[in-house]
Amino acid sequence: MRAAEIRDLGAPPVVADRPVPEPEPGGGAVPVTVLAGPITPLDLLCASGTSYLGTPATPYVPGVQGVGRAGGRLVWFPTTAGTAAGDGSMAGVALAVAEDVVELPAPVDPVAVAAAGLSAVAALQALTATGGLTAGETVVVLGAGGVVGQAAIQLARAQGAARVVAAARSVAARERAGKAGPDAVVGIDDADPDALTGALRQAAGGPVDLVLDPLFGPPAAAAARALRPGGRLVHLGSAAGETIPLDSGTIRGRSLRLLGYTNLALTRAERAAAISRVAAAVADGSLRVDHESVPLDDAAAAWERQAAGRARGRIVLTP
8 A cells, every 4th residue: 555654753754655554353453444634733743753742763654633434434533643653544544443433424525524633623622621612702713724723713603602703823824714704803913912912802892701722922922911801711732932921910810711722631532522523514514624635645745835834724635
C-alpha cells in the first residue's frame, strides 16, 4: 500500500510503499481502509520534534485521526501516531483500537467529516461542557478563521447564542470566518489590545458572556477585558503566544473565569458522543469547515502548504 512516512523530524513526509498492516490476534485492533486523513496541527507539531507530548520514533506514518471503512461500516477513528508508538491515517490501511472506532451516519462525506474531526469536537466541548454556553448569550470566537473557530461559530449558533462575533488576524482568515455565519467579524491588531477590546464590545453590542480562545497572548487579554462580570474565557490553544498580559485587577474585579480545555481529557465515551454530533451536523449541512482534498501521493507538498498556512483550510489526504 501507499503511505506517507515521517523519516526525519522537521521535514515533510515521504510517500512510499509499505506492507499492509495486520492486527495481532487478540490485540483489540481492527484494520480500517482509509478514505480520508486530515493534516492537523497536532500532526505537524508531533512531526516537528518539538511536541510537549515527546519526540516520536521515526519512521512512522502520521495522522492522528481519519475516516474509512471497517467491517463494511463507515467510521471515524483515532490513532496514536506521533504521540506514542504506532502508525496513523495517512496510508491506504490503518489499524485502530476497536473500542475507539465510531460509526458514522450514512450518507455523509468522509472528507468533510475528517476535515472537521477533533477540531470541531474541541469547539463543541469547549463551548458547552467547559464554557457552559446557554441560549441567549453573546460569544466571541478568537482565531475564527481556523477550523476550530469556523466550527465554533456554527456550533454556538446551533446552541442558541444570541450573537456570535468572529475575530481573526489575516484578511483570508476573516473571509473564512465570515463564511461560517457570524453576526460580525473583527480584525485583530496585536499592537493595540485596547482597541481590540473596544471593537469586540461594540461588535457584541455590549459586554461579552463567553470567549473561545485558541490564540492566547495579547488577543486573549483584550478579549478577557471585553467580558462581563462573571464572564468566561475558555482557552484551548496558544497560536498567538504562550503567556497572556492580563492584570490581576481585571480578573478579580470582574470575577472572571479562565478555563482550560483539551481533547486529551475526554473519556472514550465523551469523544465518541461528540464525534457523532459533529458528523450528524456535517451530514445535515449545519456544519462545514473550509477544506481541500489532496491525493496521498502529493502528501509532501500538501504538508508544507498546511504548515506554512498557505492551504485553503484543512487539507485532507485521500489514499
